[in-house]
Amino acid sequence: MSHLYRCLPSVDRALEWLCREPELCTVPRPMLKDLVNTFFSLRRREIASGRIQSTAQLAEDVLFPALLAFVLAGVVPRFRRVLNATGVVVHTNLGRSLLADAAVRAVNQACCHYSNLEFDLESGRRGSRYSHVESLLCRLTGAEAALVVNNNAAAVLLALETLVSGREVIISRGQLVEIGGSFRIPDVMAKSGAVLREVGATNRTHLFDYEQAITEQTGALLRVHTSNFRIVGFTKQVSLQELRKLGDEYGLPVIEDLGSGALVRLPGLEEEPLVSEVIRDGADVVTFSGDKVLGGPQAGIIVGRTEYVERIKRNPMNRAMRIDKMTLAALEATLRLSLDPERATNEVPTLRMIATPFETLKSRAGRLARLLRTELKGRGEVSTRRAESLVGGGAHPERGLPTVLVEVAPLECGVEALRDALLQVTPPLVGRVEHGLFCLDSRTLVAEEFPLVASALRNALASVEQ
Numbered sequence: 504m505s506h507l508y509r510c511l512p513s514v515d516r517a518l519e520w521l522c523r524e525p526e527l528c529t530v531p532r533p534m535l536k537d538l539v540n541t542f543f544s545l546r547r548r549e550i551a552s553g554r555i556q557s558t559a560q561l562a563e564d565v566l567f568p569a570l571l572a573f574v575l576a577g578v579v580p581r582f583r584r585v586l587n588a589t590g591v592v593v594h595t596n597l598g599r600s601l602l603a604d605a606a607v608r609a610v611n612q613a614c615c616h617y618s619n620l621e622f623d624l625e626s627g628r629r630g631s632r633y634s635h636v637e638s639l640l641c642r643l644t645g646a647e648a649a650l651v652v653n654n655n656a657a658a659v660l661l662a663l664e665t666l667v668s669g670r671e672v673i674i675s676r677g678q679l680v681e682i683g684g685s686f687r688i689p690d691v692m693a694k695s696g697a698v699l700r701e702v703g704a705t706n707r708t709h710l711f712d713y714e715q716a717i718t719e720q721t722g723a724l725l726r727v728h729t730s731n732f733r734i735v736g737f738t739k740q741v742s743l744q745e746l747r748k749l750g751d752e753y754g755l756p757v758i759e760d761l762g763s764g765a766l767v768r769l770p771g772l773e774e775e776p777l778v779s780e781v782i783r784d785g786a787d788v789v790t791f792s793g794d795k796v797l798g799g800p801q802a803g804i805i806v807g808r809t810e811y812v813e814r815i816k817r818n819p820m821n822r823a824m825r826i827d828k829m830t831l832a833a834l835e836a837t838l839r840l841s842l843d844p845e846r847a848t849n850e851v852p853t854l855r856m857i858a859t860p861f862e863t864l865k866s867r868a869g870r871l872a873r874l875l876r877t878e879l880k881g882r883g884e885v886s887t888r889r890a891e892s893l894v895g896g897g898a899h900p901e902r903g904l905p906t907v908l909v910e911v912a913p914l915e916c917g918v919e920a921l922r923d924a925l926l927q928v929t930p931p932l933v934g935r936v937e938h939g940l941f942c943l944d945s946r947t948l949v950a951e952e953f954p955l956v957a958s959a960l961r962n963a964l965a966s967v968e969q
């Protein structure tokens with residue numbers, strides 16, 4: 504057996520052979536070396552277990568093509584592009600919002616050159632990174648002041664820590680929400696040092712519930728947008744205007760965690776409150792995400808009355824939650840587009856996907872179905888069906904947007920096997936299985952991606968049928 508070990512080529516010889524492959528020339532050498540070593544130790548194990556018994560199995564023309572496949576699979580970056588065929592536009596697990604071209608260009612500039620990130624060009628002195636987007640945010644929302652932090656969870660934490668720490672914040676039981684990734688409003692509030700004072704019942708809370716809970720310990724009234732669910736039936740929540748009046752009577756700030764935070768009115772998203780409406784209705788502080796229906800980078804935006812926002816800015820915790828220059832660049836570009844709702848709807852991908860008309864989706868699905876039918880001849884049946892896609896990100900939970908799905912029924916393997924195999928191809932394709940069929944919603948794909956979708960399906964079917 505020991506002669507077999509000696510038949511294995513040297514690592515240097517293998518590296519030299521691999522580097523003839525143009526794709527591998529740019530891969531860091533230590534990474535290639537690790538992969539070659541792993542490959543060889545797998546072969547040594549096969550020799551030891553008797554799976555490899557002859558020198559023929561170790562000949563370079565047998566071994567090296569297998570090594571190449573192993574290495575090519577191993578050098579793919581861990582964090583990579585996927586095809587989103589789920590139809591869920593703001594898909595947190597798939598990266599939420601795609602950036603508009605203008606935002607991508609701004610990020611590129613911010614990365615490649617020095618910038619006035621914290622430098623005031625007028626005075627030549629130190630400036631504030633927030634100044635770059637504050638006036639845009641005020642213009643878009645009607646608020647007096649604004650601040651941006653790392654994400655909305657941080658925005659909620661920071662606002663409560665600044666304004667309510669050590670005192671009580673009153674919230675309706677119907678709004679104690681958990682959003683994805685185990686973010687629970689009550690837990691975040693506890694971390695801020697604010698004491699949670701729950702009022703009302705799960706389905707109904709009245710103004711008198713809030714009023715009866717007010718003591719000298721009370722620091723604020725809080726409303727949370729019940730992003731990802733709706734309580735239907737016998738329900739009552741207190742409106743922002745009513746809470747505003749109560750806040751005025753008792754001298755208490757009213758804070759609203761809006762979650763999604765729409766800046767422009769979109770067809771199909773009529774029920775989502777606009778940030779400007781919430782400010783108009785009297786919220787003192789409003790928090791929302793930058794990468795949900797705003798369609799920008801991950802960020803948590805805080806807008807509201809100057810006296811409160813200034814206090815939040817001065818909180819030392821703010822420094823630990825600050826946004827980076829790439830986020831700032833992308834956010835400024837996205838906010839500029841949002842000034843013109845029509846342009847925003849065309850150019851900000853999240854808004855464009857939400858607003859895509861049904862007829863467009865129908866003809867797009869037809870085109871994709873025809874392409875897949877040709878591609879999958881005899882290996883899968885392709886049909887289309889009317890269904891609904893979800894906005895995601897907590898917006899609009901109870902009603903989907905009308906769409907047309909392309910459905911694939913694999914003929915030579917199970918649908919679950921196909922779904923799993925699609926995650927292993929490059930780029931991986933994420934869709935969903937419904938009624939025993941693999942479903943693709945083209946709302947979250949662009950036409951240029953169709954050939955990639957077709958080859959993903961072809962490669963996945965080839966890999967499971969082997």
Ligand SMILES: *Cc1c(COP(=O)(O)O)cnc(C)c1O
Pocket residue numbers: 654655656657659682686727728729730731760761762763791792793802803896897
């Ligand atoms: C999404 C959401 C958050 C958290 O926002 P992130 O940007 O994900 O941190 C907080 N509150 C509500 C109501 C939300 O919908």
